[in-house]
Every structure is written in C-alpha cells, then in structure tokens.
Amino acid sequence: MKKLTKSGKISIIAVIVLLVSLWLFPMWQIDLRAPQYPGGLSMKIWINDVKGDVDIINGLNHYIGMSTIHKRDFPEFVFLPTTLLIFMMLGMVVLFLNKKVGYYLWAGAFTFIAIFSFYDFYKWEYNYGHNLDPAAPIKVPGMSYQPPLFGYKKLLNFEVLSQPDIAGWCYICAGVILVAATIYEWKKSVTP
Amino acid sequence: MKRALITLCAVAAVASLQSCKMKTADSVVSGDAASRVYVAPGKYDEFYNFVSGGFSGNVTVYGLPSGRLIKTIPVFSVFPENGYGYSEETKAMLNTTNGKVDWDDQHHLELSQTNGKQDGRWLFANANNTPRVARIDLTNFRTQEILQIPNSAGNHSSPFTTENTEYVVAGTRFSVPLGDADVPISSFKKNFKSTASFISVDKNSGHMKIAFQIVLPGMNLDLSHAGKGPSHDWFFFSCYNTEQAYTMLEVNASQKDKDFIVAVNWKKAEEYAKSGKGHIVPASYAHNTFDENTQKASTVMEKDVLTLDPKDCPDMIYMIPCPKSPHGADVDPTGEYIVGSGKLAALIPVFSFDKIQTAIKNKSFEGDFYGIPVIKYEAALHGEVKKPGLGPLHTEFDGKGNAYTSMFLSSEVVKWRLSDLQVLDRAPTYYSVGHIMIPGGDTREPSGKYLVAYDKITKDRYLPTGPELCQSAQLYDITGDKMQLLLDFPTTGEPHYGQGLPASMIKDKQVKYFDINKNHNEFVSMGEKKTKVVRTGNRVDVYMTAIRSHLTPDNIEGVFVGDEVYFHVTNLEQDWDIPHGFAIKNSPSVDLLIMPGETQSIKFSPVKQGIYPFYCTDFCSALHQEMSGYLRVSPKGANVPLKFGSGVIAPETAAK
Numbered sequence: 001m002k003k004l005t006k007s008g009k010i011s012i013i014a015v016i017v018l019l020v021s022l023w024l025f026p027m028w029q030i031d032l033r034a035p036q037y038p039g040g041l042s043m044k045i046w047i048n049d050v051k052g053d054v055d056i057i058n059g060l061n062h063y064i065g066m067s068t069i070h071k072r073d074f075p076e077f078v079f080l081p082t083t084l085l086i087f088m089m090l091g092m093v094v095l096f097l098n099k100k101v102g103y104y105l106w107a108g109a110f111t112f113i114a115i116f117s118f119y120d121f122y123k124w125e126y127n128y129g130h131n132l133d134p135a136a137p138i139k140v141p142g143m144s145y146q147p148p149l150f151g152y153k154k155l156l157n158f159e160v161l162s163q164p165d166i167a168g169w170c171y172i173c174a175g176v177i178l179v180a181a182t183i184y185e186w187k188k189s190v191t192p
Numbered sequence: 193m194k195r196a197l198i199t200l201c202a203v204a205a206v207a208s209l210q211s212c213k214m215k216t217a218d219s220v221v222s223g224d225a226a227s228r229v230y231v232a233p234g235k236y237d238e239f240y241n242f243v244s245g246g247f248s249g250n251v252t253v254y255g256l257p258s259g260r261l262i263k264t265i266p267v268f269s270v271f272p273e274n275g276y277g278y279s280e281e282t283k284a285m286l287n288t289t290n291g292k293v294d295w296d297d298q299h300h301l302e303l304s305q306t307n308g309k310q311d312g313r314w315l316f317a318n319a320n321n322t323p324r325v326a327r328i329d330l331t332n333f334r335t336q337e338i339l340q341i342p343n344s345a346g347n348h349s350s351p352f353t354t355e356n357t358e359y360v361v362a363g364t365r366f367s368v369p370l371g372d373a374d375v376p377i378s379s380f381k382k383n384f385k386s387t388a389s390f391i392s393v394d395k396n397s398g399h400m401k402i403a404f405q406i407v408l409p410g411m412n413l414d415l416s417h418a419g420k421g422p423s424h425d426w427f428f429f430s431c432y433n434t435e436q437a438y439t440m441l442e443v444n445a446s447q448k449d450k451d452f453i454v455a456v457n458w459k460k461a462e463e464y465a466k467s468g469k470g471h472i473v474p475a476s477y478a479h480n481t482f483d484e485n486t487q488k489a490s491t492v493m494e495k496d497v498l499t500l501d502p503k504d505c506p507d508m509i510y511m512i513p514c515p516k517s518p519h520g521a522d523v524d525p526t527g528e529y530i531v532g533s534g535k536l537a538a539l540i541p542v543f544s545f546d547k548i549q550t551a552i553k554n555k556s557f558e559g560d561f562y563g564i565p566v567i568k569y570e571a572a573l574h575g576e577v578k579k580p581g582l583g584p585l586h587t588e589f590d591g592k593g594n595a596y597t598s599m600f601l602s603s604e605v606v607k608w609r610l611s612d613l614q615v616l617d618r619a620p621t622y623y624s625v626g627h628i629m630i631p632g633g634d635t636r637e638p639s640g641k642y643l644v645a646y647d648k649i650t651k652d653r654y655l656p657t658g659p660e661l662c663q664s665a666q667l668y669d670i671t672g673d674k675m676q677l678l679l680d681f682p683t684t685g686e687p688h689y690g691q692g693l694p695a696s697m698i699k700d701k702q703v704k705y706f707d708i709n710k711n712h713n714e715f716v717s718m719g720e721k722k723t724k725v726v727r728t729g730n731r732v733d734v735y736m737t738a739i740r741s742h743l744t745p746d747n748i749e750g751v752f753v754g755d756e757v758y759f760h761v762t763n764l765e766q767d768w769d770i771p772h773g774f775a776i777k778n779s780p781s782v783d784l785l786i787m788p789g790e791t792q793s794i795k796f797s798p799v800k801q802g803i804y805p806f807y808c809t810d811f812c813s814a815l816h817q818e819m820s821g822y823l824r825v826s827p828k829g830a831n832v833p834l835k836f837g838s839g840v841i842a843p844e845t846a847a848k
Contacts, residue, residue: 056767059740063814137741137815 002100002189011181012095012103015110016088018174022047023081025166028121030147032057033159043069044165047084048077064156065136066128066145076120083113100185107178114175122149225678229667231258236699239631241644241692242301242315243665245269248685249296251317251328256631256642256692257667259681267326267335268296268319274785276335280758280793281713284489287478288322288340297321299348299688300415300627304393308355308420308527308636312697314398316351316360323347325362325391327398332703336482339400342475342497343370343387343407349416349429353393355636359458360400362389363413363429370407370499371475380438384410387499388429390458399481404465404498406456406509409562410436412445413454415520415586420527420636423545425459428530430518434561446536450513450569452561453521453532455548457508464505470498487713487791502564510552511561513569514541520586524595525636529574529610531595533584540584540597542613544574575613580606585626586689588633590640590670596633598625598645605645605668607675619675621666624648630670631692639694643668643675646687653680663687704768706789713791715760720744725836732757734836738772738786739764740813742838743806746821750834753801753827759784762791773809776823783809798825 026044029052033040041053049071058068071077087109094102129146145155148162164172231237237255245251249269253262270277270286277286277294286292296319304314314336315328323341328334341347346365353360367384369375375383385407392403412433419426434451437444464470475497482489502509514532522531530543550556551571558568583601590596594616597606603624607617625647631639650664662682669676708718717723717735723744726733732755737744743761751757761774765788775783776796784792798804807820826832 059765059767062740137818 003098004100004103005185005188008100008103008181008185009095009098011177012091012106015174015177016091018170018177019084019088021167021170022084025170026051027165027167027171029163029165031161031163033161034157047081047167050074063136063138064143064145065133065139067131067133069128074124076117076124080117087113100189103185104182107182110175110178114171118149125149223676225676228669229257229259229679231255231260236695237262238695239639239642239692240695240698241629241631241690242303243646243683243687243690244301244317245298245684246663246686246688247297249298249319250685251298251301251315252684252687253333254665254681254683255695256644257678259665259667259679261684263333264684265328265333265335267317267328268293268298268322268324268338270294270782272782275782275792275794278782278794279784280795281488281791282482284491285335285338285480285482287480287491288324289342289476289478289493290322293322295321296324298685300350300352301689301691302351302353302360302634303691303693304357304398305353305635306356308424310632310635310637310693310697311357312693312701314357314393315691316353318347318350318362320347320365323350323362323364325351325360325400327393327400329398330698331701334482336398336484337400338478338480339391339402340477340479341389341402342477342494343368343385343405343499344389346412349388349413351391352416352418352427354418354427354458355420355424357393357395359390359392359403359427361416361418361427361429362391363387363416365412365414367410367412370473377438380410381436384436384438386411386413386431388413388416388427388454388456389497390461400479402477402494402497404461404470404500406461406500406502408454408502408509409564411451414518417521417523417634419545420523420525423523423527423530425457426545427456427458428521428523429454429456430514430521430532432517446517448516450515451518451534452511452566453514453518453530453543454564455510455512460508461500461505464500464508465498469504470500472496473499485710485712487711502562507552509564510548511564511566512543512548512572513558513566515539520584520597522587522589522595522634524589524610525591525638527636531587531597533586533597535583535585535600537584538579538582540577540580540587540608541569542574542577542610543572547574548572577608577613577615580608580615581618586628588628588630588643589638590630590633590643591638592640596628596630596643596670596675598628600624600626600648603647605643605675607670617674619668619677621645621647622649622653622664622680623651626687627689629690629692631694633692639692641669641671642678642692643670644690644692646683646690648686650682654682665690705766705770706787708762708764708766708789711762711789711791713760713762715758715793716791717760717762719764720838723836725750725834727834730755734759736761736774737764738762738774738808738819740770741808741815741819743774743808743819743821744838745836746838747824748822748836749824749826750832750836751798751823751825752830752832753798753825755798755825757796757798757823758793759796759806760791760793761786763788765789770812771810772812772819774806775809776806777804785810798823801825801827 028045030043044052094106239256241254251265266276302316317326323344327337329336341362344364345368348365349363351360364386367386369383388406414430416429432451433445479492515537516534517536518532519535520533551567556568556571557565581599581602585598587597625645629644645666647664667679763786786792804823
C-alpha cells in the first residue's frame with residue numbers, strides 16, 4: 001500500500017481547517033431586492049441555523065402562501081454538522097494511517113456529502129417555492145417561487161440572488177483541494 | 193408734422209413710464225439657483241432644518257437645500273395624525289397645573305451642545321403661552337419631556353442653552369406677580385416680576401429640572417443667548433419695557449431711548465444657589481416625562497422652586513444699556529461680541545465681553561436699576577453698525593468673522609463684519625423677516641454655507657389660497673461675498689426660529705423600529721395568542737395585535753352602551769416604516785398610529801348600540817383594505833355574552 005506524499009498530508013490539514021470556517025461564518029446567502037426594500041433583504045444560511053431578515057421574509061411570504069421558515073423545521077441543521085464533524089475526524093484517521101487508498105475514500109465521501117447537500121438544498125427550495133397555501137391571498141397563474149440554487153432570478157417584484165457566503169467559498173475550496181490532491185496522489189503512484 | 197411730433201412724444205412718454213415702473217420681486221434669483229437646491233430622487237438633503245411651529249404648537253423638519261418638509265413633530269399641541277395627546281400613553285405629556293392644555297405657541301428651538309458645538313442629541317423647544325420647555329430626542333424625533341415653568345408668562349427668551357447644555361433657560365416676556373397673587377394691575381411696579389429660570393439638564397438622560405429661578409424687576413425679557421469660550425459663564429437676555437408700562441405698551445413701552453441687555457453670571461448664580469443664598473418658595477408646576485420602557489407618559493406635580501434675589505447675590509447680574517427695545521442678544525462664535533438688536537433703533541450696537549469685564553472691574557456704572565448695576569453704554573460698547581437698515585431683529589454668524597442681521601421693517605438680511613462693523617452686503621427678503629438661521633450659526637462652529645430667513649408675510653410668493661396664506665422661508669447661499677437667494681419654501685404655523693445641523697450627525701442614529709421584546713407597556717399583547725378581551729365592571733380592555741394584514745381579535749361581542757372600552761393595540765411588526773393605524777367608527781377623539789414594536793391605547797365609550805367597524809388607517813400592505821374588524825355594541829343590560837376572536841370566536845373565555 002502506497003503512502004501519501006507530503007503535499008497530500010498538508011492537503012488534509014488544509015481541508016479540515018477550511019471546513020472549520022463552517023462554524024464561524026455563514027455558508028450561503030440569498031439576497032432579495034425590491035423597490036420597497038432599498039437596503040435589500042438578506043437570508044444567511046449557516047451550517048446549523050438560518051439568520052438575517054428571516055422574519056421579514058416570512059411576513060412577505062404569507063401573501064403568496066409560502067410556508068414560513070423556522071430553524072426548528074430543518075433536520076439538516078443537526079445532521080449536516082454531525083456528518084461534517086465525522087468527516088473531519090475521518091480526515092485525521094486518514095492522516096494517521098497515511099495510505100493513499102484512505103485518501104481516495106475520504107475524497108469520495110466528500111463528493112458524496114457535497115452532491116447530497118446540494119440536492120437537499122435544491123429539494124428544500126423546490127418545496128418552499130411550490131407547496132403554496134391554496135388559500136393564499138395572491139395567486140399568480142403558473143407562478144412558483146423557487147429561489148435560484150445559484151445565481152440570479154426575478155420573482156414577481158423581487159430580484160433574488162443566491163450565492164455562497166464565506167464558509168461556502170471555503171467549502172468549495174476544500175472540494176477543489178480534495179480533487180486536485182486526489183489527482184496528484186494518483187499521478188504520483190502511477191509514475192514513480 | 194407737428195401732429196406727428198406730438199404723437200411721437202406721447203409714445204416716448206409712455207415708453208419712459210414703462211421703464212421707470214417700480215421694481216417687483218420678479219427675477220431676483222440669478223444664475224443656476226435651481227440646480228443648487230435640487231436634490232435628485234434617491235439622494236438626501238445635506239442638512240436637517242428644525243423649524244419652530246409658532247401657533248401650530250409643533251416643530252417641523254425640513255431638508256436643506258431642497259426645502260422639502262420631511263416631518264412634523266408634535267410637541268405642545270395634540271396631533272390627530274398620530275394620536276399624540278389623544279392616546280392613553282401620550283395624554284399626560286400635555287398636563288399642566290391648569291389641566292391638560294392641548295395647544296401652545298412654539299417660538300424658539302435650540303439643539304443641545306457639547307463644548308459649544310452641536311452634539312445631535314436633543315432639541316429643546318419652548319411654549320410661549322402656557323410656559324413650558326420640551327425636550328425632543330433626535331434618535332426618534334419624539335417629545336420625551338415637557339417641563340412647565342412657574343412664575344412666568346410668555347416664556348419667550350427660551351430655550352437657549354449653555355455651551356455644554358448645563359442649563360436651558362426660560363425668561364418671562366409678560367411680567368406677572370409670583371404665585372397666583374390677586375393684585376391690582378396698576379400695582380405693576382410693586383408686585384410684578386420677571387423671572388429667568390435656569391433648567392439643569394442631566395448629561396446622560398437629558399432629564400430637566402428647574403435648578404434656580406432669578407427674580408428680576410418687572411419688565412419684558414425678550415430673547416437670550418449663552419456666552420461662549422471666554423464668556424462661557426455668562427448668559428445674556430435682552431429686555432424691553434423697562435418703562436414698566438402695563439397698558440398701551442405700543443406707546444408706553446417705547447419711550448426710553450435705551451432698554452437693557454441683562455448679563456447674568458450663571459456660574460455665580462449656581463454657586464449662590466448651592467450655598468443657600470436662595471429661597472425655596474412654593475410653586476406648582478407639571479413635569480411630564482415619557483418613559484421609553486413602559487411607553488407611557490406620566491406627570492409629577494412639583495411643589496416648589498429655588499429663587500435667587502439679585503439683592504442677596506452681588507456680582508451675579510449687570511445691566512447693559514441697549515438702544516431701543518432690543519430683540520436679539522446674540523453672541524458671536526468667539527464669545528467676544530454680543531450683538532444687541534434694538535428693533536426700533538437705527539443702528540446695531542455690538543458689545544465687547546472684554547470691555548464689559550473691565551467696566552465691571554472699574555465700576556464704570558451709570559447708576560442702577562432696582563439695585564442692579566447698570567454699566568455705562570460706552571464702557572461696554574465695541575462699536576455700532578451705522579445705518580444697517582430698519583428694524584434689526586436677530587443676528588447669526590458664519591464663522592468667518594461676519595454677522596448677518598435680519599431687518600424686520602426694511603425686509604432684508606444685512607451682512608456686516610464684526611471687526612470693523614462695516615456693512616458688506618444686503619439681500620431683500622419676501623417679506624418682513626423675523627429670525628434667520630445658519631446651521632450652527634449660534635454655536636462656536638457655524639457651517640457658513642446657507643442662511644434661512646423665516647418670513648412673516650408671503651403675498652405674491654405662492655399660488656393664493658384665500659385670505660389665509662402659508663408662511664415662507666427663504667434659502668440664501670452665503671459662501672460668496674454676496675448673498676444669493678436660491679429658494680422660497682412654504683412653512684406651517686408661524687415659524688419664529690430654526691436650528692440646523694448636518695444630516696450626517698444624526699441620520700444614521702435613527703431608530704427604525706422598537707424592539708418588541710423591550711415593550712413593557714402594561715397592556716402589551718406579546719403575540720396573537722396573548723390577545724384577549726377583559727371586562728371589569730363597565731370597563732372593557734381589548735388587548736389587540738396588528739400585523740400585516742389583520743387585527744386580532746377582529747370580532748368582538750358583548751360590549752354594552754355606556755361601557756368604557758379601551759383598545760390596547762400592539763404592532764407586532766419588526767421592520768422599518770411599517771406602522772399600523774387603528775380607528776373605530778364614530779370615535780370621538782382620533783385614531784392611533786402605532787410604530788412597529790409599540791403598544792398604544794385609545795378610549796372609546798359607545799353611546800349608541802350597533803355594529804362598529806374598526807380598521808387600519810395607515811396603508812400598510814396590499815391587503816390593507818382587508819385589515820378590519822367589527823365591534824358589536826348591545827343595549828345596556830342585553831343578554832349578549834362576551835365573545836371575541838379572529839377566525840374562531842371564543843365564547844366568554846376571558847369574562848370576569
């Protein structure tokens with residue numbers, strides 16, 4: 001079994017450090033802008049909470065029959081931090097075992113978590129945007145209110161911009177490092 | 193030929209008549225004035241201009257240079273627009289020893305200062321008619337405190353402050369006997385007094401208290417200003433009617449060639465007050481404060497006041513002769529010059545603080561007035577501005593060594609230099625200017641950019657509106673050698689004086705909404721689930737909430753004719769600029785305007801049975817029209833149980 005290169009080991013520490021940022025900064029932000037909110041409204045999604053102008057957004061959502069957003073409704077806020085903590089601990093194990101195979105598995109796990117959490121985020125947005133109260137005061141035929149997963153979208157009078165926040169960028173960075181390091185380790189092992 | 197010549201001459205005569213038509217107010221604005229006062233959509237004005245509301249009893253706020261009205265702050269008058277003086281929370285703000293006084297005549301304003309500079313904390317306002325002084329908080333633009341002034345009538349030389357807002361003053365315009373004495377009017381000289389009250393202001397809370405009241409001979413104190421820098425310890429009041437007339441003042445109070453500027457060493461007065469030279473005399477006056485926590489105004493009736501008699505307090509007061517019926521007593525930014533403005537005089541006397549001090553040291557007195565030393569006019573004089581115009585009233589400063597004096601009779605503002613007293617420029621006003629204002633123009637640091645003239649008469653300035661015309665303010669650019677008129681803008685009430693400060697000083701300190709978690713109003717409903725209707729005898733308390741776009745409860749039954757119904761409405765919103773209104777059909781008083789996070793209460797006593805709709809009066813959202821409900825009022829003694837709710841009507845749940 002082949003051992004990790006020095007760069008490989010450093011990459012493990014770097015990924016763990018980058019992931020710590022998830023507990024320090026928000027990972028995603030959804031900004032809304034409309035004429036009556038010149039300062040804009042902002043929703044900040046953390047690994048274990050949703051903050052920002054959530055109350056105001058909830059107040060607006062009732063016109064179109066969207067359900068209100070509450071921290072308690074998200075099992076994700078428990079299992080996502082748990083999963084990532086386990087992932088970070090596994091990183092320490094990989095570092096300790098010092099085997100390339102371990103690294104490949106670890107990187108694979110990350111890819112799975114990343115894809116799954118994006119899928120989960122999309123599903124969450126879909127549900128909020130589509131499951132509307134049939135008794136809502138305002139109904140626009142054919143209209144749903146799913147915010148963009150990434151990027152810009154116009155929803156009625158609101159312009160919505162969805163993008164990673166500080167911890168989100170760190171998370172993406174961690175992914176890039178993992179992929180790059182995997183390729184590097186692989187190349188090192190086939191070309192001695 | 194001869195006939196042609198005559199015709200030609202006639203044409204020439206008519207033409208020349210046309211050309212010597214008298215000047216009008218047309219085309220007085222030169223250059224590109226419009227672009228200098230234009231504030232583009234989406235941009236803010238550079239200055240807040242607080243303007244006294246005169247007989248409207250409130251304070252209005254304009255943006256400069258646009259002249260746009262941006263706020264009316266109710267102070268001494270009830271204000272239907274937001275329920276001030278009508279709601280159970282604010283009624284007590286207008287309490288006096290004569291009961292609730294719902295109106296006043298608001299003359300002057302003063303911004304709080306620290307080290308002689310504006311500090312953007314409070315705005316003080318005086319009430320002339322029922323003597324009172326108010327403090328307005330500049331984070332929420334609301335009246336927080338009103339203090340009644342005893343032993344005073346016509347609280348005119350008020351509410352000017354010392355350099356660190358140690359004191360706000362209140363001087364009597366109409367001399368009256370102390371207390372409520374019943375004496376013949378003809379005993380004026382013996383029984384009538386004027387008082388100068390010094391109100392101390394707590395550095396942190398702003399709370400006001402009458403620290404001492406100086407009892408002066410009967411005369412009319414008119415205006416005042418505090419010293420600055422070297423003259424920090426002094427306060428200067430102008431006065432007229434030293435003739436002590438009590439009838440036909442127009443003639444009888446205009447006899448003397450000179451009246452006085454009363455120079456008060458307030459530091460000395462403070463020492464005398466602390467060392468027990470004063471007398472605590474009975475006096476009853478109301479002190480009203482608004483408590484931010486409970487969101488409720490309350491009144492304390494004060495029982496006495498400390499008075500100082502100049503006889504017991506040597507070196508505390510001096511009189512400086514000032515021609516003739518002085519109005520303004522204005523101190524320049526260096527604190528060295530005191531400008532008196534004799535409104536009937538044909539010159540402007542400028543006094544020197546240094547010379548006053550020397551005169552006091554050398555006892556250069558020309559006699560005394562009821563035992564108060566009168567300094568020789570020449571000994572105190574820096575010089576006179578000759579032929580400045582007619583009717584000098586009030587002077588402000590630009591911080592560049594220049595003074596600007598309003599001329600009531602000749603309707604103009606005159607710019608002159610403090611050092612050599614030369615007139616530099618004059619600009620007409622339309623018409624009959626009273627006070628003028630330069631932002632910071634009565635502090636150590638005037639901005640020196642704009643001057644606003646507050647005019648009394650507005651014929652021909654705006655579209656006519658029947659016999660009653662609005663008042664007018666005019667904005668001048670004073671950055672150059674010549675003053676330039678930029679703008680007319682209409683004002684309400686009769687503005688007397690104004691104050692201005694850079695918008696940047698307070699713009700970002702504005703309260704956007706009240707934190708509902710800090711709402712300790714005794715009738716708050718913390719959430720819709722806490723709403724209820726409680727009957728106690730014939731009193732019914734409705735604990736109601738408002739949020740876009742419904743009121744809870746919105747159906748109430750079991751209320752009877754003759755009940756006293758109190759609606760306590762809590763606005764649950766936590767967002768800027770989302771107030772809700774509350775009005776009920778046939779309410780004899782007014783509606784409420786409740787800010788986010790706030791609770792307000794209104795009393796309603798139905799006199800007839802029937803269904804009374806109630807609704808939100810402030811267009812709050814797309815479903816504002818739907819934000820309404822019904823109160824059922826049944827005949828007295830009817831068998832209708834108490835029921836209330838929104839969606840589901842609960843029977844009798846809260847009946848006591």
